[in-house]
Amino acid sequence: MSQAEQTEHAEQTEQTEHAEHAEHAEHAEQVEHAEHAEQVEADAAPAPAADGRAWPARRASHPLTLFRSELSVMFRRWRTRSLLALVAAVPLLIGIAVRVNESDSRGGGGPGFIALVTENGLFLVFTALAVTLPVFLPLAVGVVVGDSIAGEASTGTLRYLLVGPAGRARLLLVKFAAGMVFCVAATFAVAVVALAAGAALFPVGKATLLSGASIGTGETLWRALLVALLVAASLLGIASIGLFVSTLVNSGIAAMATTVGVLIIVQIIAGIPQLHALHPWLFSNYWMSFGDILRDPVYTTDIWKNLGLQALYTAVFTTAAWARLTIRDITA
Secondary structure (H helix, E strand, O other), X not given: OOHHHHHHHHHHHHHHHHHHHHHHHHHHHHHHHHHHHHHHHHHHOOOEOOOOOEOOOOOOOOHHHHHHHHHHHHXXXXXHHHHHHHHHHHXXXXXXXXXXXXXXXXXXXXXXXXXXXXXXXXXXXXXXXXXXXOOHHHHHHHHHHHOOOHHHHHHOOHHHHOOOOOHHHHHHHHHHHHHHXXXXXXXXXXXXXXXXXXXXXOOOOOXXXXXXXXXXXXXXXXHHHHHHHHHHHHOHHHHHHHHHHHOOOOOHHHHHHHHHHHHHHHHHHHOOHHHOOOHHHOOOOOHHHHHHHHOOOOXXXXXXXXXXXXXXXXXXXXXXXXXXXXXXXXXX
């Protein structure tokens, strides 16, 4: 066999392996969706009474049943686990980088509190959240939530989930609640790993806030918890947009790509000074307001603006998602 033939044979073998891997991944995801639908159908089945008669079908009327099933499917996916591992790796990398280049870190590069990490490892939590919030966390949320409805449609299991006259509203509520859980899980994955890495690599003790006041370790941990909750709440806007986009298409990949595209466009607009009139209405405009928690007294103006803006986006886009889902063909 000539060298050219050997090269062509190797390329064909590699293409075949890639195709088999993609087919295996697609089959695994279809199995997950099918198991989700089977669980819902099982919950919808009539329950036998004591005298042998069947009670009317419950049709998974309790939202908690569907919610538990949704969480189980979501966190069993390799994509979800990979995204959580990705965002959790960021604080570890930051901690190692700051430790290795400790003298350069004091120069003031990076987020405002990165210079404080070497003095107190607890500040790695705030630094990691400041680094992951603009890109990594919303990207992960956009991918997971964007696939919530569209992924069910692409695998043909959406029709099984839309059971009963109130099935659509219940499904949307469950999907959004699961998206909120992922927002919290991703944020706390960053915070917990940052806390562990900070305690392992740097000294931990009294912290000096951005305003110059000094607080104890307990209060620093309390403020870190508040910051993590605020960051998780800051992701509700992009999660709501992802849920709405997911109701528009039948392809999970298209929904994920569109949601991520919206995030990129918003970030571009935020970086153009000539469009400053739009900035207060962008869901990312007040994301960094969590830094005000590290002041004494705490500045709450931008924090409340951030929460209000996320509530506005949530109300608008979840309502739009509900309106779209109510007219959607359930056979899709």
